[in-house]
Amino acid sequence: MSGVEYKDIEKGYEEQKPKQGTLRDERESRVMALRRFNLRIDRGEFMVLVGPSGCGKSTALRLLAGLETEDSGEILIEGRSVIAHPPQQRDVAMVFQNYALYPHMTVEQNLAFPLKMRRLRRREIHRRVRKTAEMLDLADLLKRRPGQLSGGQRQRVAMGRALVREPKVFLMDEPLSNLDAKLRIQIRGEIAELQRRTGITTLYVTHDQAEAMTLGDRVAVLNAGVLQQVDRPDGLYDRPENLFVAGFLGSPGMNIFPVTPVNTGQALDIQLGESILTLPDDSLAKHTGLTSFLNQPIFLGLRPDALAPNPKDDYAGTLPVRVVSLEALGHENLIYFELLKDPATRFVMRTTSKIRPQPGSDIWILPDLHQARFFSVDGQAITP
């Protein structure tokens, strides 16, 4: 059974400030925040919605919470349409980035507050507050006020205040963005653990692809109001369905090269600048789609990990490049190149920290075409 289902949701906003000197056209003045948005979250699943700023993530969350109204479409929670229900009847709990706790109340009172509002009995309130405090390791802090807590503890109280309601759906909008990097990683782990233990269907919004990939059972990638791909993190990383997903996920993202598939008589080869790259025999079956693109421009995608300095004596299938710069990250190096004959084609390789070619030097790079993905010029993956 699905925990949450968005069906064909469309949502636009009136443009608030039309550009000076431009005529206002009714059709153009509407900013579409979500178009034909369809997403199904399984019961108990941790779904992360990720995308650049302004792509419509918060809008999707706010629609589910009932804080915005869709132009058209349907939203179901555990099989029931909720679009006619006000926020308080939707059984969802939301944690925002500004974890507005009441400063004059103790942790205990902050946790109890949403239950008092719902007029639960005192014993039931006490039971739930205790249970939540124990789950979040807040039991010793119940008498403190928010001002006497660390940032991480305050964040836990904010989560507790949402959890204490025992909602059907847990919504989180960039809940970690106010924390420093170290704490962010710690609380990220705590959120994942908490979600597993409670099994509450969760929709988590972030613009941070690393956060998305480490937290989500599945990740939904959104760009400019259009859902791009939904998959498990490894599926998105290995098999991006379009150039946006390929570039957005991974740090750095996938390298994209302009190439042309050519038929050299015996095999299907890939022309990249002046180099000819031969697809390995055991990966040909995966790339049969390329035959429809013979002698046409397409794109080759290779992750920074799919490149290595050429270990062989011969140069067949390698790329002559110039080293532009090197970023030493301690446990690994990121090395930036340009193609020797075409400096506009730039890309990056990830290696162990032992490999450190001099910037300005010329070397040969061997791409591992087992990891190749191909995209048509309209950005869609050719490789399934």
Ligand code: ADP
């Ligand atoms: P995200 O959460 O991914 O940053 P949002 O859902 O907040 O994106 O916004 C999506 C788009 O809708 C943006 O172009 C934003 O400017 C616009 N938008 C959001 N809220 C409003 C609003 N209340 N009025 C007008 N435009 C809005």
